[in-house]
Amino acid sequence: MFRQIWAMTRKEIKLAAEYRGQWLLVFLTPIIFIAVMGATFGNTGAPTVAIYLVNEDEGRLGRQVVNALRDEPTLAFEMLPSRVEADRLVGEGQRMAAVVIPAGFSQAVLTDAGGRVEVIVDPAREQTAGIVLGQVQAATAPLLIDAEVERGVRNAFNTAPDAFGFTAADLQEAGIDLPAVTKFLAAAIKGVVSSQVQDAIDNPLVRIDVQPATDAAPRQAPTLFDYLVPGYSVFFAFFLMGLMAETVFQERISGTLRRVFSLPIGRIPFLLGKLLPYSLIAMLQIVLVFAASTLLFDYDLGEAPLALGLLIVATGLSVGGLGILVSVLVRSEGQANSIPALLTLTMAAVSGALFPSIQAPGLSQLTPHYWAIQGFLNVTALHGDLSSILPNLSALLAIAFGAFGVAVWRFKHA
Amino acid sequence: MPGYILEANHLVKQYGALTAVNDVSFAVEEGEIFGLLGPNGAGKSTAIAILSGLFPPTSGGAAIGGLDVVHNLAKVKQIIGVVPQDLALYPTLSGRENVRFFGELYGLRGKGLQTRVDEVLGYVGMQERANDRVQTYSGGMKRRINLAAGLVNHPRLLFLDEPTVGVDPQSRNHIFESVARLNREQGMSILYTTHYMEEAERLCHRVGIIDRGKLIALDTPRRLIAALGGGIIQLGLATMDEAARAAIEALPAVRSATFATESTMKSAASRPAEVVMPVQANSKAVLKIEASHNNDALLQVLHYCNEADVEILSLDLLEPNLETVFLNLTGKSLRD
Ligand SMILES: Nc1ncnc2c1ncn2[C@@H]1O[C@H](COP(=O)(O)OP(=O)(O)OP(=O)(O)O)[C@@H](O)[C@H]1O
Ligand SMILES: [Mg+2]
Numbered sequence: 170m171f172r173q174i175w176a177m178t179r180k181e182i183k184l185a186a187e188y189r190g191q192w193l194l195v196f197l198t199p200i201i202f203i204a205v206m207g208a209t210f211g212n213t214g215a216p217t218v219a220i221y222l223v224n225e226d227e228g229r230l231g232r233q234v235v236n237a238l239r240d241e242p243t244l245a246f247e248m249l250p251s252r253v254e255a256d257r258l259v260g261e262g263q264r265m266a267a268v269v270i271p272a273g274f275s276q277a278v279l280t281d282a283g284g285r286v287e288v289i290v291d292p293a294r295e296q297t298a299g300i301v302l303g304q305v306q307a308a309t310a311p312l313l314i315d316a317e318v319e320r321g322v323r324n325a326f327n328t329a330p331d332a333f334g335f336t337a338a339d340l341q342e343a344g345i346d347l348p349a350v351t352k353f354l355a356a357a358i359k360g361v362v363s364s365q366v367q368d369a370i371d372n373p374l375v376r377i378d379v380q381p382a383t384d385a386a387p388r389q390a391p392t393l394f395d396y397l398v399p400g401y402s403v404f405f406a407f408f409l410m411g412l413m414a415e416t417v418f419q420e421r422i423s424g425t426l427r428r429v430f431s432l433p434i435g436r437i438p439f440l441l442g443k444l445l446p447y448s449l450i451a452m453l454q455i456v457l458v459f460a461a462s463t464l465l466f467d468y469d470l471g472e473a474p475l476a477l478g479l480l481i482v483a484t485g486l487s488v489g490g491l492g493i494l495v496s497v498l499v500r501s502e503g504q505a506n507s508i509p510a511l512l513t514l515t516m517a518a519v520s521g522a523l524f525p526s527i528q529a530p531g532l533s534q535l536t537p538h539y540w541a542i543q544g545f546l547n548v549t550a551l552h553g554d555l556s557s558i559l560p561n562l563s564a565l566l567a568i569a570f571g572a573f574g575v576a577v578w579r580f581k582h583a
Numbered sequence: 584m585p586g587y588i589l590e591a592n593h594l595v596k597q598y599g600a601l602t603a604v605n606d607v608s609f610a611v612e613e614g615e616i617f618g619l620l621g622p623n624g625a626g627k628s629t630a631i632a633i634l635s636g637l638f639p640p641t642s643g644g645a646a647i648g649g650l651d652v653v654h655n656l657a658k659v660k661q662i663i664g665v666v667p668q669d670l671a672l673y674p675t676l677s678g679r680e681n682v683r684f685f686g687e688l689y690g691l692r693g694k695g696l697q698t699r700v701d702e703v704l705g706y707v708g709m710q711e712r713a714n715d716r717v718q719t720y721s722g723g724m725k726r727r728i729n730l731a732a733g734l735v736n737h738p739r740l741l742f743l744d745e746p747t748v749g750v751d752p753q754s755r756n757h758i759f760e761s762v763a764r765l766n767r768e769q770g771m772s773i774l775y776t777t778h779y780m781e782e783a784e785r786l787c788h789r790v791g792i793i794d795r796g797k798l799i800a801l802d803t804p805r806r807l808i809a810a811l812g813g814g815i816i817q818l819g820l821a822t823m824d825e826a827a828r829a830a831i832e833a834l835p836a837v838r839s840a841t842f843a844t845e846s847t848m849k850s851a852a853s854r855p856a857e858v859v860m861p862v863q864a865n866s867k868a869v870l871k872i873e874a875s876h877n878n879d880a881l882l883q884v885l886h887y888c889n890e891a892d893v894e895i896l897s898l899d900l901l902e903p904n905l906e907t908v909f910l911n912l913t914g915k916s917l918r919d
Contacts, residue, residue: 176687180673180680187675424669428732431635431665432688433657583638 170438177442178449184416185446191412195450199401199458200465206397206524207466220301221255221267222246228275233312234286238268244304256289265294266301278316279323391550394466396525399545402458403538404513404522406451406488411509413447413492418505430582440493440577448489455481471548476555480544483565487537490569494576540564586649588613588740588772589634593643596629603629604640605796611740611774616766618787618804619776620905626796627776628668631742634774635665647740661689664738668745668776670725671732674718678709678728681717686735703731706761723754730758734765741765743775747782762786780905790905794913807908812838813874815907816881818888819897823868827893831872834887836879843869867896873911877903 185191222238224231238244247264249255255267269287271277278284286309288302420426429439462468471477495512499505516522519529520538533539544561547553589611596604604626611617619627633640634647636656645652647659672681682703686696704713707727717725730746743762747755763786765771777783783790784804792800792807800807813836820827823842832840874880877900888895901907 172690172692173688176684180676180684183676183680184673423674424667424671425673427632427637428665428667428671428685429688431637431660431663431667432685432736433660433690434688583632 170435173434173438174442174445177439178446181416181443181446182450185412185450188412188415191408194408195405195454196457199405199454200461202401202405203394203397203458203462203466206401207394210393210524219245219247220264221249221258223249223252223255223267223269225252225272226270226274227272230275230278230284230312230316231270234270234274234309237309237312238305244301252287252289259289259291262291262293264291266290268301268305279320284316391546393525394462394468395546395550396521396542398459398462398466398468399455399542399549400522400525400538402455403484403541404517406454406484407491407513407516407538408510409447409451409488410492410495410513411506413443413489414496414499414505414509417443417493417496418499418502422502426582436580436582437577439582440497440573440580443496444486444489444493444573447492448485450485451488452481452485455484469549471550471552473548473552473554476548476553476558477545479555479562480541480548480558480565483562483569484537484541484544486569487541487565487572490572490576491537494572494579497576497580534564537565537568540568586613587611588615589617589645589647589774591630591634591643591645594630594633594640594645595642596626596633596638597641602796604633606643607793607796607798608643609791609798609801611772612788614766614770614772615788616762616773616775616786618783618790619774619793620778620780620783620790620909621776621793622778622909624795625778625793627793628744629796630793631665631744631774631776635663635742636660661736662739664733664736664741666730666733666741666743666746668748670729672717672725672729675716677714677716678720678724678731679704679713681728682713682732682735685732689736691735699735699737703734706734706765707731708757708761721751721754723750723757726750726754726758727761730761738771740772740774743773745777746775747777747779759786780909784905792905792909792912794909799912800908804905807905808903811873811903811908811911813877813880814903815901815911816872816874816877816884817897817899817901818870818872818884818895820868820870821894821896824893827888827891828870830887830891831870831884834880834883836874836876836883838873838875840870840872843871871911 222235224235226232238246246268249258249267252267252269252271255269258264259267267289269289271285271287274284274286276284286305288305290301417426420429459468459470463470491512492509495509496505499508516536516538518527519532520536520542521527521533522538522542540561544558544565547557547561551557587610591610592608594604594607595602607626607630609617619630621627632638634645634652636652636659639653648662650659652659672678673684676684679700682700683696686700691699701710704710707730709724709727709731712720712724717728720728726746726749730743733741733743746758746762750758759782762773762775766773775783775787787804789801789803790807791798802810818831828840828842831837872880872884881900885895887893901910
């Protein structure tokens with residue numbers, strides 16, 4: 170019996186190899202769809218905002234601001250030579266904002282008026298530009314604290330020595346070098362202040378503790394790709410149902426079905442010999458689409474290879490099981506061409522395979538897609554283990570064997 | 584006394600109101616080539632489908648190698664080979680792959696399978712093109728692979744359902760010779776269906792003639808033809824002259840003379856697959872004369888017509904063969 174199933178399987182794969190279009194559809198289209206959908210609706214990793222940076226200042230502080238901004242991972246800068254040009258390009262909508270460090274910034278910071286970093290924003294994208302503003306402020310904050318302290322100390326010595334009951338001249342007389350003291354004090358205060366600031370950042374008075382919800386394993390939020398990869402893989406794998414119905418129908422009209430049943434083979438080995446090859450093709454498709462997604466989109470396969478493997482096998486079997494059921498039920502070439510395709514699209518649509526937010530809540534659980542995609546999500550993005558997908562495995566296998574059982578019951582070979 | 588490899592008892596198969604096989608009983612001796620001869624729709628393929636266990640008969644039963652076809656089907660299938668009427672092959676696989684696949688379903692494998700596949704490809708003379716796809720073969724070559732696939736399990740009884748339909752003379756001869764050799768050299772019993780009477784005459788030890796589901800004659804071709812006597816003379820007459828018919832029937836070399844009746848002709852004409860026996864356009868009546876000796880009968884009939892002034896519009900002399908046997912039995916031609 171196993172030899173017969175294996176003989177059927179090999180024959181079937183050879184027959185299926187003829188349908189080139191189907192192979193493209195099943196293997197290549199999911200990757201294209203994932204790429205297109207991902208590029209349109211999602212993002213790959215942290216977003217970077219590209220903006221212009223102009224440094225017209227010649228001083229030390231200007232350079233420091235530029236360096237601080239360069240270290241900011243979420244901002245990508247293009248340096249422009251002048252404010253005028255930056256203003257023009259942002260006005261044209263080339264970038265949403267430009268950061269301009271004006272001439273004389275380093276000196277201005279030390280005066281009472283203070284220095285200004287200018288941010289030119291595209292009025293059409295003012296809200297997004299607000300985020301940029303926040304990022305620029307965050308990046309320049311330590312520098313500004315430095316400058317603030319320096320100015321404070323300098324002012325203290327220039328305007329307020331009277332408060333201590335002596336003058337600058339007294340100090341000079343006492344052989345104290347005022348500029349040196351000022352420098353020294355500024356450095357000391359800066360040291361204290363910045364260590365205080367650092368401390369405050371590390372140990373804030375108001376602590377916000379981020380805790381995972383009770384009972385939930387620590388996890389990352391799934392990205393759009395974590396949905397798209399299993400979604401489109403499973404969606405297109407089910408197109409194999411059409412190929413199955415087509416080949417069974419061909420066997421029916423060409424007489425090979427009758428011929429096979431004049432040989433000593435039972436209906437169960439025969440139908441298993443149809444189910445197995447297409448299940449294997451479906452499994453191969455999932456493996457290849459996942460592998461390609463790992464390379465192309467940084468898709469995270471999780472940490473439970475056994476669970477992932479079992480899920481792939483169960484999903485493949487559900488493709489084969491439903492496929493063989495449909496193949497047994499269709500009665501004409503027209504039906505063989507239309508019904509599996511309709512079913513494939515309907516199941517995908519209600520299950521959420523097409524887009525995570527599109528699904529029919531009550532119906533989705535009836536589709537193998539739903540259980541497969543949720544299962545893959547648990548194992549991959551959410552880093553679950555085998556226990557996290559047991560319901561999914563059970564549902565998929567129940568669908569596969571239930572459909573196969575009905576197929577065996579309804580199958581007519583003559 | 585030779586045993587029977589196949590015994591069919593009162594087989595009936597009904598499709599709704601249509602009785603495709605109607606109370607058919609016959610037996611095939613071990614080592615015999617048995618022919619089932621009949622026109623399109625006679626029920627030949629249906630009989631084979633029942634005998635090879637594709638579906639059970641509506642009533643009646645059959646045994647192959649002493650095993651009941653319905654209850655011992657798995658064992659029966661091991662000892663039969665079926666070469667279906669339709670080319671039941673996978674067109675995108677090669678001839679060899681097709682034969683191999685069917686061999687594997689019989690449980691053959693490894694060296695044994697390899698050897699057997701080569702052997703049957705040799706029988707049908709297809710080693711050279713065996714690795715090409717079946718869809719690139721000529722009709723005759725496809726037929727040969729179709730035959731090879733039915734031989735792969737070394738069957739004791741081979742069902743050959745019209746193996747020469749749509750085949751060029753060369754492939755046809757090859758198939759004939761293969762079948763004859765299988766029977767002669769390996770003692771393979773063969774049930775051969777056809778609607779070509781020459782094939783049945785040339786190949787079969789015994790022939791059953793089947794029409795509209797009924798077995799209407801069964802014997803060796805020689806005896807079937809001998810029973811007919813000399814042959815058949817068809818006379819086209821201006822009227823259905825009953826006196827002339829009686830007089831002709833009374834002639835010494837004539838066994839019987841009957842008019843092909845209006846109703847026979849009509850019912851035959853309403854079945855487009857079959858052609859009414861040759862009737863000259865201007866003939867009003869066709870008298871079918873069974874002769875015990877052709878030459879004598881012809882002379883006597885012509886002499887009578889001349890004397891009695893019966894006008895002859897046409898005259899056909901049909902040579903004695905299974906075709907004329909069938910014509911005589913059913914009033915219609917085997918061929919379409
Ligand atoms: N599946 C079916 N359903 C209904 N009627 C059928 C079916 N199969 C065959 N028949 C009818 O049974 C009769 C016998 O058909 P069968 O195929 O056995 O004839 P045959 O002798 O093999 O003819 P041919 O020489 O054309 O192959 C025909 O009238 C056919 O229309
Ligand atoms: Mg037939």
